[in-house]
Amino acid sequence: MALFDQKPIKPDDDVVASRDSAALSVTAVENDFVERVYEKLAKVYDLTFGPTLHPGRVQAIQRMIAAPGSTILEVGVGTGINVPMYPRDCDIVGIDFSSSMLEKARERVERKGITNVRLLQMDAADLKFADNTFDIVYAPYLISVVPDPVKVAAEMHRVCKPGGHVIFLNHFRSRNPLLSRAERMISPFTVHIGFKADLDLPGFLAQAGLAPVSIEKVNIPRLWSLVTCVKDRAA
Numbered sequence: 001m002a003l004f005d006q007k008p009i010k011p012d013d014d015v016v017a018s019r020d021s022a023a024l025s026v027t028a029v030e031n032d033f034v035e036r037v038y039e040k041l042a043k044v045y046d047l048t049f050g051p052t053l054h055p056g057r058v059q060a061i062q063r064m065i066a067a068p069g070s071t072i073l074e075v076g077v078g079t080g081i082n083v084p085m086y087p088r089d090c091d092i093v094g095i096d097f098s099s100s101m102l103e104k105a106r107e108r109v110e111r112k113g114i115t116n117v118r119l120l121q122m123d124a125a126d127l128k129f130a131d132n133t134f135d136i137v138y139a140p141y142l143i144s145v146v147p148d149p150v151k152v153a154a155e156m157h158r159v160c161k162p163g164g165h166v167i168f169l170n171h172f173r174s175r176n177p178l179l180s181r182a183e184r185m186i187s188p189f190t191v192h193i194g195f196k197a198d199l200d201l202p203g204f205l206a207q208a209g210l211a212p213v214s215i216e217k218v219n220i221p222r223l224w225s226l227v228t229c230v231k232d233r234a235a
């Protein structure tokens with residue numbers, strides 16, 4: 001099933017990695033903290049994180065050439081901002097651990113009359129699905145939010161079917177030394193508005209054991225990345 005336009009990445013592009021977990025970000029968070037932040041953000045999320053991050057969301061779903069009947073899991077579905085964009089002939093499951101964010105998502109689904117989406121409350125680090133369940137497992141703007149991105153990636157990979165796609169849309173630490181230093185400095189503050197500003201992409205990929213088939217820069221400015229991985233058919 002050819003689900004994506006794939007652009008191979010050069011070996012020296014983004015995947016030379018650190019295996020030091022503390023090096024992924026200078027900031028540590030716990031689920032309770034993140035949950036409290038998003039319970040508060042729910043009312044204003046679409047206004048504050050809606051338009052700025054939307055081009056990346058649109059691009060990710062345009063790349064997602066899902067065959068009719070495909071099963072798609074959105075991890076960290078939030079207010080359901082992506083939900084109206086998924087093909088109506090696919091089965092969508094959206095999970096999130098924030099009841100306030102999920103409430104907004106449920107309102108949106110009802111308002112728009114969307115019938116191909118199930119919304120479930122669940123921790124991304126402990127997905128309640130069997131191995132090899134979904135054709136596409138997609139985490140838009142989630143992986144720099146969670147306490148343990150490597151564990152979440154392992155769960156996403158586990159529930160993805162062999163030959164299926166595991167996709168991350170996220171901001172990662174810049175390769176520009178000045179920007180990178182600034183991102184490390186602000187990361188302890190940005191967690192209070194919902195994300196770590198300094199997650200290291202090469203380190204994350206190496207620790208998660210993922211080798212992407214493509215990494216594309218998205219949004220304006222192009223500080224976010226759309227990272228697409230394919231689960232080995234032999235896995």
Ligand SMILES: C[S@@+](CC[C@H](N)C(=O)[O-])C[C@H]1O[C@@H](n2cnc3c(N)ncnc32)[C@H](O)[C@@H]1O
Nearest residue numbers: 038076077078096097098101122123124140141
């Ligand atoms: C930045 S929002 C992204 C929302 C949406 N995917 C988007 O495109 O805007 C991150 C979402 O991840 C959820 N989240 C954070 N940690 C989580 C976890 N461990 N398990 C499930 N959801 C989590 C938050 O509640 C929030 O709704």
